[in-house]
Amino acid sequence: MIFPRPEWEKFRDRIGELPMAAQWWKRIFLGNAMDVELDGTGRVLVSPELRAAAGIEKEIMLLGMGNHFELWDKATYEVKEAEALRGDMPDVFKDFSF
Secondary structure (H helix, E strand, C coil), X not given: CECCHHHHHHHXXXXXXXXXXXXXXHXXXXXXXXXXXXXXXXXXXXXHHHHHHHCCCCCEEEEECCCCEEEEEHHHHHHHXXXXXXXXXCHHHCCCCC
């Protein structure tokens, strides 16, 4: 996930408030977070550690998710999307109007 600073701070605070039973997930979300800078042409360099953790190889998908972005390995995303489309739409969408 890629957050603008104000959204990251909200997310970080919500994660920080979770109970001790979620301590390992708190470590995963907060302990692996990194600040990144835009280069002179507006690109973001994703560290090799984060690329490896996300399974990002060559081609990526950048998805706008409202208040943050998700960065996916393209092949992994396509597999996950196909799996979702083969399944039933979640109940929360039954009364959702497009």
